[in-house]
Amino acid sequence: MITLVLAGLIAGAAPQQSQGSPAGVGVVIREADVMVRQVPPHNGTGMSTAYRISDVAPNRAMEFRKRIMHPGASIGLHVINHDEVYHVVSGEGDVTSDGVTTRMKAGDTAYLYDGGNVGIRQVGEEDLVLIIAYPLASRTD
Template sequence: MLILLTALSLLAPQERHPAPASPPAGTPVIVREAEVMVRQPPPHNGEGMSTAFRISDAAPNRSMEFRKRVLHPGATIGLHPIAHDEVYYVLSGAGELTADGVVTSMSTGDAAYLYDGNVVGIRQTGEADLVLIIAYPLAARTP
């Protein structure tokens, strides 16, 4: 019986959790998006209006940015070079991503992995808001 259990345990997928590289950098923080919501023009000389949820701003000593941005009809995040890898993930709506001069349509469930040095921007298209998650690393931890 012991041999059978051992054999079965070898076949079963194992959850492996690597040891952390260092002690935790802080205590976990819960952020309620309603508390970090602000209506503002889009960044990088964008056009139109947006609603920003600067979620990671509430986390001290962080090493990444994690934001939700709603681009309202006709709004854009202006073209800008990025100095880090960055991900745009579309929660809902439709838009056109420009990356290094190439325009690509994006819609719900699409993700764009953008690289350090790309010049990027995005435009809301269609009738519904374009709702994005934007995430990227910081050069250093925040205070």
């Protein structure tokens, strides 16, 4: 089981905080508590298991998710309004950014830019396990 610490204070160190950022020791989120099976977003195909990790973090400034794309699944092409990262934990997938498609495998990371038309498709027999992260336009309540 993955345990993720989103934020924390180091004992004895003064925290560096930006205007409006939360104070405190952070939040620990257990992926089993945020798992949902769903069709992938953006008119995607097939089925996926999503771990909507950051959804339960109050006052957050980013999205951080794990998504397992089962065989045949895809996140449909969509234009992003922020930089976004897809990191492959296991399996293989074809990531597309502005019409260029590149095969990715475990250990590969796609850094996708604001304004790009992007998507990803699982290939092969093994599930494609991704970590997806991107900033929010503004901090949540």
